[in-house]
Amino acid sequence: MTTLQAMFDVRGKSVIVTGGASGIGRAYAEVMADNGARVCILDINADGLNAAVADMKGDGGDVWGQVVDLSDRAAVALAFDAVASRxxxxxxxxxxxxxDAGPGFLSTDGGRNAEGAIDVLDDCHWDRVIEVNLTSVYTTVKHSARHMKATGGGRIIVTSSIAAQINEAIVGTPYMPAKAGVDHFVRQMAMELGAFAILVNCISPGPFMTNIAGGRLKIPEDRKAFEAQSLIGRIGHTEDIKGLALYLASPCSSYVTGSQIVIDGGAMHRIK
Known part of the structure; x- marks a missing residue:
């Protein structure tokens, strides 16, 4: 009989988490480390990375970190090689x-927000959001596949968003096409990589209390707007996502690939 421990066993697994110094990424790193995986965090924020690694090592985790800008393709390749070597x-x-893509074309009270209008959107801002939120996923998956093919398979879990599947006027416009591209890319990669025993899936969060909104959810009016979308009346906490992360990384999800798994407190139903 298969035990619960065996179904969710990630002990000894070699794990990389990009953007793992805070927020949802840190939750991924914590749940992997807490359950015996060997975790490397890649993040551009050196201070945050050092603090996260120190905290997890203090809790007994096998964790280390590398400061990497995920938009630097050569640096990403070297970081993956370093983990594989170690x-x-x-x-x-x-x-x-x-x-974060900044504010949308509407404010939380329904009024027009001139800063978020398409005709004044800064081209460099558009490029940076697409570069980090979509192109860095391509780079990460590319080097994941390169190493996983050589060793007989693995799991790739991409953080997308419910923004990939809906239109949202109070979120910056570049965010939606970036995440929609992520969803489609994940399905494409699941098709290509399944033959190599590499499973590729999305976690699609709704509003979570993280740093990505630049503290926006700490503003009462903005927080209320997002809380009103939830069917359970609250924004997600990073602890809420750990079970799903462990599921997708473990043997329990061995027949799941090409999926976008929504974790949003039911927000999509209310938005629709």
């Missing part, structure tokens, strides 16, 4: 790094 392989990758 651990002998790469088993699980959480492609999580992402940035």
């Amino acid at each position: 651990n002998g392989r790469i088993d699980v990758v959480f492609a999580n790094a992402g940035i």
